[in-house]
Amino acid sequence: MQLYYKVPAHSWNEALPIGNGHLAGMVYGDPLDDTVELNDETIWYRGAVDRNNPDSVGHLQEIRRLIALGKVKEAESLEALSMYAVPRDQSHYEVLGELFIHQNGFSSDEVMRYSRRLDLNDATATVQFEAQDTTYTRQYITSFNRNMMIIRFTTSNTGALSLNFSLGRKKRFSDGITKFQNNGIIMTGNAGGDHGVRFHVGLRVLQTDGEVSVIGETITVRRATHLDIGLVTSTNYRQPGGEMLIAGALTALDDMAVDQEVQHSVERYQRQYNRVGLQITEDSDSEQTTTERLAAVQQGHQDNYLLNLLWNYGRYLLISASQPGGLPANLQGIWCDDLNPIWGSKYTININTEMNYWMVGPCDLPETELPLFDMLEHMRQPGRVTAKTMYGARGFTAHHHTDGFFDTAPQSHTIGASVWPLTIPWLLTHIWEYYQYFGDLNLVKQHYAMFKEAALFFEDYLFEHNGYLMTGPSASPENRYRLPDGQEANVTFSPTIDNQILRFFFECCIDFANLVHDDSDFVAKIRVMKNKLPPTKVGKHGQIQEWIADYDEVEVGHRHISPLFGLHPGHEIDVDKTPELAKAAAVTIQRRLSNGHYLDASTRDKAISDWTSSGLSANTRTGWSLAWLVHFYARLRQGNNAYGEIQGLMAHSILPNLFCDHPPFQIDGNYGVVSGICEMLLQSQNDQILILPALPKEIPNGSFTGFRVRGGQKVSVSWSNGFVRKVTIHGKPHESVQIRILGERLEQGIEKNVDLTLDSKGVSELSF
Numbered sequence: 226m227q228l229y230y231k232v233p234a235h236s237w238n239e240a241l242p243i244g245n246g247h248l249a250g251m252v253y254g255d256p257l258d259d260t261v262e263l264n265d266e267t268i269w270y271r272g273a274v275d276r277n278n279p280d281s282v283g284h285l286q287e288i289r290r291l292i293a294l295g296k297v298k299e300a301e302s303l304e305a306l307s308m309y310a311v312p313r314d315q316s317h318y319e320v321l322g323e324l325f326i327h328q329n330g331f332s333s334d335e336v337m338r339y340s341r342r343l344d345l346n347d348a349t350a351t352v353q354f355e356a357q358d359t360t361y362t363r364q365y366i367t368s369f370n371r372n373m374m375i376i377r378f379t380t381s382n383t384g385a386l387s388l389n390f391s392l393g394r395k396k397r398f399s400d401g402i403t404k405f406q407n408n409g410i411i412m413t414g415n416a417g418g419d420h421g422v423r424f425h426v427g428l429r430v431l432q433t434d435g436e437v438s439v440i441g442e443t444i445t446v447r448r449a450t451h452l453d454i455g456l457v458t459s460t461n462y463r464q465p466g467g468e469m470l471i472a473g474a475l476t477a478l479d480d481m482a483v484d485q486e487v488q489h490s491v492e493r494y495q496r497q498y499n500r501v502g503l504q505i506t507e508d509s510d511s512e513q514t515t516t517e518r519l520a521a522v523q524q525g526h527q528d529n530y531l532l533n534l535l536w537n538y539g540r541y542l543l544i545s546a547s548q549p550g551g552l553p554a555n556l557q558g559i560w561c562d563d564l565n566p567i568w569g570s571k572y573t574i575n576i577n578t579e580m581n582y583w584m585v586g587p588c589d590l591p592e593t594e595l596p597l598f599d600m601l602e603h604m605r606q607p608g609r610v611t612a613k614t615m616y617g618a619r620g621f622t623a624h625h626h627t628d629g630f631f632d633t634a635p636q637s638h639t640i641g642a643s644v645w646p647l648t649i650p651w652l653l654t655h656i657w658e659y660y661q662y663f664g665d666l667n668l669v670k671q672h673y674a675m676f677k678e679a680a681l682f683f684e685d686y687l688f689e690h691n692g693y694l695m696t697g698p699s700a701s702p703e704n705r706y707r708l709p710d711g712q713e714a715n716v717t718f719s720p721t722i723d724n725q726i727l728r729f730f731f732e733c734c735i736d737f738a739n740l741v742h743d744d745s746d747f748v749a750k751i752r753v754m755k756n757k758l759p760p761t762k763v764g765k766h767g768q769i770q771e772w773i774a775d776y777d778e779v780e781v782g783h784r785h786i787s788p789l790f791g792l793h794p795g796h797e798i799d800v801d802k803t804p805e806l807a808k809a810a811a812v813t814i815q816r817r818l819s820n821g822h823y824l825d826a827s828t829r830d831k832a833i834s835d836w837t838s839s840g841l842s843a844n845t846r847t848g849w850s851l852a853w854l855v856h857f858y859a860r861l862r863q864g865n866n867a868y869g870e871i872q873g874l875m876a877h878s879i880l881p882n883l884f885c886d887h888p889p890f891q892i893d894g895n896y897g898v899v900s901g902i903c904e905m906l907l908q909s910q911n912d913q914i915l916i917l918p919a920l921p922k923e924i925p926n927g928s929f930t931g932f933r934v935r936g937g938q939k940v941s942v943s944w945s946n947g948f949v950r951k952v953t954i955h956g957k958p959h960e961s962v963q964i965r966i967l968g969e970r971l972e973q974g975i976e977k978n979v980d981l982t983l984d985s986k987g988v989s990e991l992s993f
Contacts, residue, residue, distance in 0.1 A: 238880040597655060602675065
């Protein structure tokens with residue numbers, strides 16, 4: 226499948242993303258003056274800084290006392306003074322620079338039959354056009370085989386290529402540009418601050434039949450029929466002086482066979498991309514542009530081709546942004562066009578980073594999540610300092626953001642978000658889910674100590690109050706409540722999400738301890754803490770109660786739906802096992818939706834201004850929030866409602882290049898919609914495989930192949946007219962598997978629970 230356009234990109238939100246998990250670009254594709262915005266995952270401002278507020282631990286008990294007395298505004302004031310980090314902000318991610326490509330020989334009004342495409346099947350962006358009876362083609366590739374970008378130029382007429390190449394960084398933010406031999410240039414720079422990452426960017430001609438020279442800071446190629454250029458980067462992020470390795474990296478390209486390099490890159494990409502498949506449309510109209518499709522959806526039309534494209538695009542974006550040995554996908558994946566991006570383009574770990582990786586299990590992309598686990602290990606040492614300095618606790622902790630240097634102190638001055646030390650247990654549940662899908666016991670053993678250390682923090686941090694073990698000061702991200710006396714506040718004890726996260730995390734600790742045969746008193750301590758957490762309750766509106774008391778929300782339509790963590794990604798709220806809580810979850814969703822609103826072109830700029838100035842934009846449905854709603858409805862088996870949220874996301878929160886609009890761009894919605902669709906079609910929580918649990922009427926026919934379930938099996942399903950036709954399961958030979966198909970998915974209308982034993986080849990197939 227392809228993203229397809231008939232005009233060049235005029236803004237970053239129209240450009241096409243390419244990447245290999247380490248190096249990335251945004252392709253504009255102008256025939257005369259092309260730009261590729263460049264990113265390197267390691268370009269971070271300032272360096273590591275100890276920002277922990279030394280006055281925190283000395284005021285912790287007083288803050289708790291004030292909360293217990295109902296003096297919440299006083300508690301918030303003291304929290305802001307004593308617990309906010311100094312300085313306020315963590316390091317931020319930055320753009321690397323720009324590659325400028327100028328083509329000579331014709332004018333813009335001579336350009337005809339222009340096309341710009343991003344082929345998700347081979348991870349290649351292509352621009353093609355005609356001018357003066359000559360066809361010009363450009364291919365843009367970030368190699369998965371080695372850390373480089375390749376751009377290939379061909380023309381239908383001999384000697385018709387005449388090109389200039391140069392590098393820049395927002396006009397004035399590079400340190401210098403020098404020649405490399407007689408066919409390349411090197412740009413140097415740094416990300417700013419005391420210890421900001423230093424970098425070199427190298428660009429050189431790889432092969433051509435034209436005439437090459439370097440004049441000043443520009444590479445010129447004349448009278449060429451074909452041309453390949455290569456771009457590499459080096460930084461000191463992982464190795465002191467590492468930026469100086471650029472000359473060797475450029476020299477290493479001397480004898481590179483470009484055709485073979487591209488082939489190997491495509492093969493490595495496809496080994497990940499082709500593991501699963503989804504077909505929910507027969508429409509393959511390649512003449513209709515992505516812009517036209519998106520405009521039709523914004524007018525209220527349904528387009529399952531665009532939905533299928535969005536699903537494949539999200540997988541492409543994760544593969545392109547997160548690969549072994551690198552950093553995880555950040556708030557914008559790996560793509561960034563700013564020196565000071567909104568929210569720092571960091572890791573927002575109170576849902577956004579987590580959502581980035583929800584697709585990993587069902588879409589069979591284990592290698593993409595390894596950078597997240599590496600990041601968690603790197604957070605342990607700074608997290609120990611934060612735990613001791615802020616809370617007087619053992620173990621390690623973090624708050625609602627981290628950065629490229631693994632900062633664990635609170636970020637920003639946002640009372641409803643900054644001081645929330647529940648992110649580590651949430652992130653660690655990803656390791657448990659990884660094991661559930663992929664069965665990697667070595668990974669469990671590798672990271673088990675991290676679970677014990679994170680649990681140790683809560684052994685010290687949790688405190689007795691009203692018969693329960695409680696968290697605090699805490700908040701329900703990022704919502705406020707109203708007390709009976711009219712006070713509005715965020716700070717509280719044990720909001721519902723805290724208890725749900727900790728129950729899930731403690732269950733993971735117990736299960737992992739059993740796997741590694743840990744017979745210490747660790748499990749006994751975990752069980753005691755788990756059993757003393759406050760339960761999930763139903764409130765006066767019939768909703769899941771968000772706080773420890775049944776307060777009213779100040780923003781009833783808030784984008785965060787935190788009390789439903791237990792529905793997804795947790796599993797304590799279940800249609801079958803806890804029907805009353807499931808019903809209350811549906812009420813919670815309805816209250817949020819009835820009091821919220823979509824963003825569109827008329828409100829987008831104001832929303833961005835609100836985010837920038839105050840960090841708030843009341844009652845708005847952001848892109849990632851809509852993606853989370855898809856998961857909720859899927860778990861509640863309300864497929865039509867889940868589809869409606871996807872339709873709303875496509876109509877209101879998708880940019881021209883299909884990036885998800887928060888606004889502005891955040892990539893979590895792109896990733897979240899992928900896992901949401903998977904949840905609609907296949908679920909495996911709570912020890913059962915559920916086939917088509919939330920199939921909407923708008924997708925009566927379709928199939929998927931290779932989806933993974935907890936337990937490690939791979940499942941393929943086809944359906945027509947809303948009924949299951951075929952189920953195939955691959956696993957271990959002679960393995961026992963239980964599947965469940967709801968009656969509404971079978972023509973005879975009778976629910977089936979089928980116990981299967983896979984054959985000697987590890988396969989079983991059911992037809993209906």
